[in-house]
Amino acid sequence: MTMSFTQEVSAWLSENGYGELESSQSVGGGCINQTLEIHTSHKERFFLKYHGSPPVGMFSVEARSLDILREARGVRVPVVIANAEHYLLLEWVEPRERAPDYWARFGEGLAKQHQVVAPEFGFGFATYCGTTLQPNDNYTDGYVFFAQQRLLFQGQLAYDSGKLESGSMWRLEALCRKLPELVPQQPPSLLHGDLWSGNAHQDENGAPVLIDPACYYGWREAELGMTMLFGGFGEAFYAAYEAAYPLEKSWRDRVDIYNLYHLLNHLNLFGGGYSGQVQRILGAYT
Known part of the structure; x- marks a missing residue:
């Protein structure tokens, strides 16, 4: 300092x-x-x-x-x-080795958090995902929220900086129009917003601790999708979550749609190494 x-x-x-x-x-x-x-x-x-x-x-x-x-x-x-x-x-949270039931407790706790719902999608104030501004204007329609405040916002940043071409923006807009066909209705749940394994720690009892949030009220499937983007979450986590707050059986089929937001953000933050994954998802849906 x-x-x-x-x-x-x-x-x-x-x-x-x-x-x-x-x-x-x-x-x-x-x-x-x-x-x-x-x-x-x-x-x-x-x-x-x-x-x-x-x-x-x-x-x-x-x-x-x-x-x-x-x-x-x-x-x-x-x-x-x-x-x-x-x-x-x-x-200060003193870290210890993960307890044997760490992942089960994590899944149960996240399910409880996701049962906190709001009347609208958004958060009332902007947050940050990394150092990228994350707008959280309130919307009653989750499809419009995810399109405008997540995919198109990041896509426009990438387009303006030359990381995304006009053809890719057209396909991104086409994907946004298809969201109601691809994603089921979900209530606006309280999300951590940046839930990868690097933000999952443990305390003095080996229990889970969350850090570095990018909060908003959104689709809970999107949160679970983020846990799968870089891996590292045990299957006991997903089993405990589903036991506490069941998901549609097909939720894993949609994780690429949700993770496109984070991949676009990583493209904006770190550059072209994420371009291939972005293009793969756009190509799969448009």
Whole structure:
């Protein structure tokens, strides 16, 4: 941390009764933010994320999202201690080896979270998926929401930056028109929004913990589809989820449609390595 940033965090801790910042050490795993384990003179530990020039409001919307997920009482999320323009301070969660029932508890907890539903799709405020703005305007129609706020939003970003050609945009628009034929009606469930294995951790009891949300109210099948994009989730997770909140038997047939959003986002964030997967899905449906 820079000296001015160290002083800002240290001052906040002291003013709010947590003691002085005594030491900090880097925590691996962050590809967007710097992450630290910090220790105070009151013998407390915290997890600190910071960024020298973050997207506007990135940490404040993450803090709000974590609070909303915690209220759902599904899967544990870290308690927010403080947030400011350049940092987010969270409770320290001491990681342990996954418990034998880790995946079953994860599936049950996520099913409970998904049973929290809203009157409309969206979130009332934009969030971030990585560093990409994720618009969450409210819609009563889930098909319009997913088309406008997810696929076409990302597609336009890719087109404007030269990562997607006009023919691919035409096919993306055609896929959006077909969504009511391809995707069943689903209520707007509370979603983590970026649920890959890198955002699934464990606590001091080996129980699941979720981090780095990109929350909104949307199709729960889309959340489960994201868990399959990069793999790493045990079959016990899916079995426990379905036992608690059954899915349509054909839900796995649709995961490419949902994951097209994340692949477009990765195309925008990381470049052409994801172009082939995007083109494969567009070709399969248009």
